[in-house]
Amino acid sequence: MALISPSRRLRRTPFSDGVEAAGVSAFTVYNHMLLPTVFRSVEEDYRHLKEAVQVWDVACERQVELRGPDAGRLMQMLTPRDLRSMLPGQCFYVPIVDETGGMLNDPVAVKLAEDRWWISIADSDLLFWVKGLAYGFRLDVLVDEPDVSPLAVQGPKSDDLMARVFGDQVRDIRFFRYKMLDFQGRSLAVARSGYSRQGGFEIYVEGSDLGMPLWNALMEAGRDLDVHAGCPNLIERIEGGLLSYGNDMTDNNTPHECGLGKFCNTQTAIGCVGRDALLRVAQEGPIRQIRAIEIHGERVPSCDRPWPLMAGDTQVGQVTSAAWSPDFGTNVAIGMVRMTHWDEGTDLDVVLPNEVRAAQVWETFWV
């Protein structure tokens, strides 16, 4: 692996001092911000995530804030998911598409009030799209990136750790709901959510000055729970089928191709951009779709480019994320496969940079 050159453009976060003190060894860049990828090793971090509790600097999940009388209207323009039933206190995973139905981002929308929303974004400058629409449609809404940096607490002991810092009320927060809870006299949105299958929370830290105090409070409160700095774990997220925008999908893909059709209510999501295109897709169904892929043999290298999936001489898809899973004793992967070859158990070949491997298509992920 090569080094990453520091610059202001690769923004530090309110938690960077804590991340460095914890011995981060590698980063990726996400929304122009540093996102840790490894502390001890990907395998050690994985084992620890499944057994204890970790604090994750996910400040790179930047927020796009919509505020004003047209905030709700604009939010519904952005996504084919019907938001009419959504209440303040809820978080919705929302595919965001352009006029052709191509995915621009797959964020979590947080409804703060009827006229105030946060969109907690994946890796693309969604702010620009939202600002462009707001301006083009002359909507009565403010759109900007507030000083809000999510900090995640993930792992089976998350409830115990969080209860020590925020009180036992965290235990009652339901999945994809949030409560406003107090930390050092400030009220923060604490949601039961996060980019792992191990359970946990995301704290929307409003005000960079609160970053290190909260980081330190969690680290101190969790000492006997073996709390450790962590980060989204490549192996665990593939096992769990958690997609990554830019890896497993791009603006070339519709939500239906990404298996996100269940989050599209295109018929009733009146005013949504891309509605015409997606109504067509919803009717006909996608011709390729995300699948769990098992790659046989030894540990695969880092998947730094799409790996073609072949049926004989014909390319029928590609793998975009892959890792060796210690728990399942195989290479777990995420790919996009054409409908002719997406059935459970289909045998394919996957073309790695230096070799061809046998692979198999699975309908469901490992956990």
Added chain:
Amino acid sequence: MALISPSRRLRRTPFSDGVEAAGVSAFTVYNHMLLPTVFRSVEEDYRHLKEAVQVWDVACERQVELRGPDAGRLMQMLTPRDLRSMLPGQCFYVPIVDETGGMLNDPVAVKLAEDRWWISIADSDLLFWVKGLAYGFRLDVLVDEPDVSPLAVQGPKSDDLMARVFGDQVRDIRFFRYKMLDFQGRSLAVARSGYSRQGGFEIYVEGSDLGMPLWNALMEAGRDLDVHAGCPNLIERIEGGLLSYGNDMTDNNTPHECGLGKFCNTQTAIGCVGRDALLRVAQEGPIRQIRAIEIHGERVPSCDRPWPLMAGDTQVGQVTSAAWSPDFGTNVAIGMVRMTHWDEGTDLDVVLPNEVRAAQVWETFWV
């Protein structure tokens, strides 16, 4: 420095194989793509750039293509620079601003035809803003990211190297003009431009399949010119006052603050977004502006965050790029300074992470 974790989301380029073979040692991420930052060392690369010729993988300067009857109208909406006099064959550096006059990008616009433009972008998803406007205003234009990857040839021997591959006509290309030249039977836009003060060209490589053939052709043709793989050089670009979007300016800044007022013809750029805001700024002038900053003493560390510029106890600006310059025997830097303290020769203090240094404001850059 930490490592960078490979993933498909940090896109490889059509030249990545060449970059790796040349022994790249560090990257940054730019427009979701890998951009080399160091080959031998920043200092060695710097010396070589000033004396010989380098081939740079700047595929990360992605293009936003505008095509169709409203392409020209949309292009003028994007920038306060008056584009009416611009002809096909020209490249214009164009500040792009939002409705408040805040910088969204500082790209080079390439006019291919009256109804076809490329915008060669700095590090932000400008595509989203352009698509949002096109959709909101129902313009008759196609907006997308084509398969075009710039390859730069920079350094004093650039003309000689380029003439060997593209013919002597490259010598006649004027600054910020391009010609369509032939390589292996394909016609490519070759512009006299690039992100250094050493002279050179940018080749807009249309078609990823041409990437490595062109890379190899340049490397072979330039063997006796001491051609080497290179990249935008931190020291050289600061000496030359070449700004970096995300480092030296953000959407918080107007073009006037960035010293780009000379590229704004706000009065006559009819239809430009942000015109109202910028007319006000043009009239009153900015209250802070980019300046060359000399930082005294030993070699400074990497500028990975804004360093406050202080006049006594008052913050009057910040430094956002800095490096030790072997040629000038001092630390060269770029900062934004309030008008109260921006005069040539003003003494200030700059707050580095672990110490305070004396610094001085200069009106002009080193070269």
